[in-house]
Amino acid sequence: MKLGTSIEKKLFRLYGILGEFTVLPTSKWKICHFSTKASANDASDGGNSKSLLQELKPVRERISADKIKDMSSLLQRDLSDFRVANDLIPYLLSNPVGTGFFPGILVALSPKGFLTNGNGGNIKYPERTNEGENGLKLNYGDYWTVELFEDSKGNKIALGQISIDSDNTDLIVLDGQHRANAFRYLTNTFDDVTSQKSSVYKPFYSNCPKPPENFKSELPVTLVWFERCGEEEVSPLTISRRLFVDVNTNAKKVNEARNILLDDHDLSSICTSSFYSLLSSKSFSSKDLSLLQSGFDSDGETLSKVYLFDPVIIHYACSMFAIGKDEFNILTHKISRDSYKQQSNLNRLEKFFDTLEENEKPDLSEKFTTSNIQDALNKTINKIIYNLLSKFILFEKHINATEELRKHVYKSSAVLQEIWTTIYCGGEGLFSNYMSFEKVGANAPASAKTYIDGIKELETKFIELRKGLFQEEVHNLVDNAYNTLTTKASITGMLMALSYFSEKTGWGKIKTGNKETTSDNLFVNALNKLPAENWIFILTDLKKEAIGSELNPKLWIQMRNLFLRVVQSNTKNKYFDNIDTIRYSPDFMAVKRKVKSKIDGFKATNPMEEPGVDLVKTYINESINELKRTLQKCGLNPLSDDLIVKATEKAFISESVKKTTIEQNDNEDIDEENDD
Numbered sequence: 001m002k003l004g005t006s007i008e009k010k011l012f013r014l015y016g017i018l019g020e021f022t023v024l025p026t027s028k029w030k031i032c033h034f035s036t037k038a039s040a041n042d043a044s045d046g047g048n049s050k051s052l053l054q055e056l057k058p059v060r061e062r063i064s065a066d067k068i069k070d071m072s073s074l075l076q077r078d079l080s081d082f083r084v085a086n087d088l089i090p091y092l093l094s095n096p097v098g099t100g101f102f103p104g105i106l107v108a109l110s111p112k113g114f115l116t117n118g119n120g121g122n123i124k125y126p127e128r129t130n131e132g133e134n135g136l137k138l139n140y141g142d143y144w145t146v147e148l149f150e151d152s153k154g155n156k157i158a159l160g161q162i163s164i165d166s167d168n169t170d171l172i173v174l175d176g177q178h179r180a181n182a183f184r185y186l187t188n189t190f191d192d193v194t195s196q197k198s199s200v201y202k203p204f205y206s207n208c209p210k211p212p213e214n215f216k217s218e219l220p221v222t223l224v225w226f227e228r229c230g231e232e233e234v235s236p237l238t239i240s241r242r243l244f245v246d247v248n249t250n251a252k253k254v255n256e257a258r259n260i261l262l263d264d265h266d267l268s269s270i271c272t273s274s275f276y277s278l279l280s281s282k283s284f285s286s287k288d289l290s291l292l293q294s295g296f297d298s299d300g301e302t303l304s305k306v307y308l309f310d311p312v313i314i315h316y317a318c319s320m321f322a323i324g325k326d327e328f329n330i331l332t333h334k335i336s337r338d339s340y341k342q343q344s345n346l347n348r349l350e351k352f353f354d355t356l357e358e359n360e361k362p363d364l365s366e367k368f369t370t371s372n373i374q375d376a377l378n379k380t381i382n383k384i385i386y387n388l389l390s391k392f393i394l395f396e397k398h399i400n401a402t403e404e405l406r407k408h409v410y411k412s413s414a415v416l417q418e419i420w421t422t423i424y425c426g427g428e429g430l431f432s433n434y435m436s437f438e439k440v441g442a443n444a445p446a447s448a449k450t451y452i453d454g455i456k457e458l459e460t461k462f463i464e465l466r467k468g469l470f471q472e473e474v475h476n477l478v479d480n481a482y483n484t485l486t487t488k489a490s491i492t493g494m495l496m497a498l499s500y501f502s503e504k505t506g507w508g509k510i511k512t513g514n515k516e517t518t519s520d521n522l523f524v525n526a527l528n529k530l531p532a533e534n535w536i537f538i539l540t541d542l543k544k545e546a547i548g549s550e551l552n553p554k555l556w557i558q559m560r561n562l563f564l565r566v567v568q569s570n571t572k573n574k575y576f577d578n579i580d581t582i583r584y585s586p587d588f589m590a591v592k593r594k595v596k597s598k599i600d601g602f603k604a605t606n607p608m609e610e611p612g613v614d615l616v617k618t619y620i621n622e623s624i625n626e627l628k629r630t631l632q633k634c635g636l637n638p639l640s641d642d643l644i645v646k647a648t649e650k651a652f653i654s655e656s657v658k659k660t661t662i663e664q665n666d667n668e669d670i671d672e673e674n675d676d
Contacts, residue, residue, distance in 0.1 A: 012048035012052065012163070012166060013048055013161055014036040014164075015047045016037075016159075016161075017035045017160075018033075018034050018160050019032070019035070019158065022229065028232050029227065029229060031226055032225050033223065034146065034162050035221075036162070037219060037221060038056060038180075038219045039053065039217065040053070044218075047161065052221060053184060053189050055166060056177075056180040056181075056183075056221070057171075058173060058181065059173075060079060061192070062172070079178065079181065080429065080432075080433055081430075082436040084181050084182050084204070085205045088182035089182050089208050092182060092217070093186070093212075102179045102182075102220075105173060105175065105220070105222070106222050107171050107172065107221060107223050108224050109164070109172075110125075111143055111169065112167070112170050113170075125233070125234040136149075136150070140225065142168050143164070144169055145162070147162075149161075188211050200430065204448065206446070255299055257296065257297075257299075260312065260315045267322070268315050270373060270377070271377060273311075274373075275314055275377075276291075278382045278386055279294050279386075286402040286405070287399070287403050292424065293398065294307065294309065294310065294311075295308075297432075299429065299432035300312055302436070304431050305463055306402055307486070308395060308398055309486060313486075314491070316340050316491075317385075317491045318381070320340060321381070321495040321496060322348065322381050323343045324343045324345060324496075325343065328499075329496075329499055331500065331561075331584055335554045335557055346364050355380060356379060380507065384498070387521070388523070388524060392528065393532050394535055397469045404465045405462045408461060408465070409458070415450060415451075416457070416458065424458070434451050435452070437452060438452070466478060470532055470536065471533050473533065477536050480539075484539045487551050488553040489555045492560075493555075493558070493560040494559070497560045497564050500564060501519060501522075501523045501567060502523070507520075526570045526571050530566060530570065530634075534636075537634045542630055542634050543559075545630060546558065546587075546590040547562070547586075558586070561575075565585060565587070565636065569636045576588075582640070582647050583647050587627060587631075594622075595651075598623070602615070616649070616653055621645075624641060
């Protein structure tokens with residue numbers, strides 16, 4: 001190269017049809033779309049079709065996990081290599097019908113690095129400039145150019161050529177990354193799989209046939225980019241997220257967790273995605289509550305023990321905590337059916353936002369979007385949720401266990417280190433993908449078994465490390481306690497207990513002596529007055545006695561009362577201190593269940609009899625004493641025996657039982673008189 005010469009741009013050119021798409025009545029942005037095709041031929045009648053195919057990479061090949069600092073970078077569902085290898089490639093290579101078709105791939109053009117700068121950062125989206133008398137050449141900065149053709153009369157037509165500088169431009173697959181990767185595999189352009197280098201993705205394709213030498217199919221592709229219609233600058237991340245949700249409405253069911261994170265219109269989803277954006281600022285840190293423990297890339301079915309929750313759980317909890325009905329903060333309120341999807345109480349949301357400065361409060365009369373409400377959520381609800389889920393003593397121990405697991409991994413084999421980096425901290429859904437082999441009963445190739453065995457080893461080690469952070473007396477209960485703690489009912493119940501706790505104080509600053517604090521800090525401190533071992537007994541023995549073994553989501557009310565019961569024991573707050581409220585306490589629920597079990601046992605052996613009043617009272621006293629032994633293990637003081645007895649007698653000793661017992665006693669008196 002001679003001095004002074006410029007470096008030639010790495011351009012590839014495609015032929016196709018240009019179009020525009022807007023919505024009415026007013027549109028902030030116009031979507032330009034260019035329809036073309038990708039194939040193994042780089043000199044086809046469609047242009048550099050192979051170059052396009054090589055650029056149809058999933059997000060995982062464009063952004064490393066440690067670069068994701070905001071959830072808006074998650075533009076699409078996790079890539080399932082299991083599905084590509086076991087469904088799509090066989091569909092193309094061994095289709096018994098002899099015909100088939102893949103719908104078009106939707107790809108967004110974006111300046112390189114735009115995704116890792118949140119909503120653009122210092123990188124601005126290019127604006128169009130026109131060249132030529134007829135405006136035949138449309139320039140978009142140093143990124144891409146469209147040149148339109150003319151017909152025989154010199155009129156501009158929709159046919160044209162797009163030139164893309166792949167050094168400066170990212171092509172983001174919004175929809176169809178599974179189909180694109182199947183094509184990439186069959187055309188030897190899927191470098192992570194078809195090259196000689198080692199890769200965590202290769203095992204999924206071990207049983208696939210080798211790519212054919214001459215795969216001639218052409219994949220339809222639609223390239224999209226955005227132009228503003230008014231004063232507001234183009235915000236392609238927002239548009240791309242919305243497009244992804246819309247185009248998948250009628251497609252194969254999208255992972256529920258990913259749809260929640262992408263939904264910019266449902267208020268509970270906005271709360272959830274903004275909370276996950278807060279988590280993403282911690283990346284995959286094992287020392288903090290972060291994406292590592294959040295299950296953000298899970299399929300909702302196969303969950304790692306490292307996860308404390310997933311987006312589906314947080315979405316459910318936010319629907320109650322952030323926008324749930326006012327009556328949810330009534331201690332005696334009952335739920336007959338699960339209505340979390342119908343929650344939209346903005347009054348509840350305003351209580352959180354009342355703590356903000358006037359210029360920080362969002363206008364709740366406007367249409368909600370992630371961008372116009374996220375800052376307010378991060379300063380209020382998200383901050384509160386993060387505080388609770390990171391500082392509660394059992395969550396703290398869980399996070400400590402993830403750090404111990406990381407230390408263990410980096411003293412272990414290279415395979416375990418790769419599993420930790422790519423599967424646990426990769427954010428690509430690989431945990432669910434590898435576990436899919438066992439879930440569907442598929443025979444995993446030997447190379448996949450290496451990773452599956454490694455995952456199982458780390459899962460077992462994590463359970464062992466977490467258990468080791470507790471006293472030996474509770475070791476056999478720790479895993480069951482966390483199984484309870486990490487449910488929808490428990491996470492929601494804890495947040496709703498905090499909500500009830502904060503009714504009197506509000507969500508703003510609270511003075512305690514010479515210091516200022518907040519209600520969520522006071523609440524966590526009240527919970528943490530109990531040692532972790534007591535909590536293990538609370539979430540196993542007491543929970544089972546009061547609520548039962550199963551824990552469906554709508555039982556969050558019972559779990560809320562369980563957390564409030566601990567707060568009452570550790571503070572001056574009184575929640576279950578009269579005959580009306582005692583019936584909603586875990587203590588009463590436990591005694592009631594025990595008495596019912598004893599009565600059922602009596603009826604099983606005496607089918608023609610009802611237990612008398614004295615026997616029921618005996619059952620009640622026995623049950624209270626049994627409960628006290630459990631409460632002692634839990635570190636909780638018993639509630640009023642008198643209130644428990646009165647409430648339980650009211651539940652079981654009906655007027656008919658009393659009448660029957662009186663008649664029996666009268667007959668016994670008559671018999672005694674006759675004997676005399």
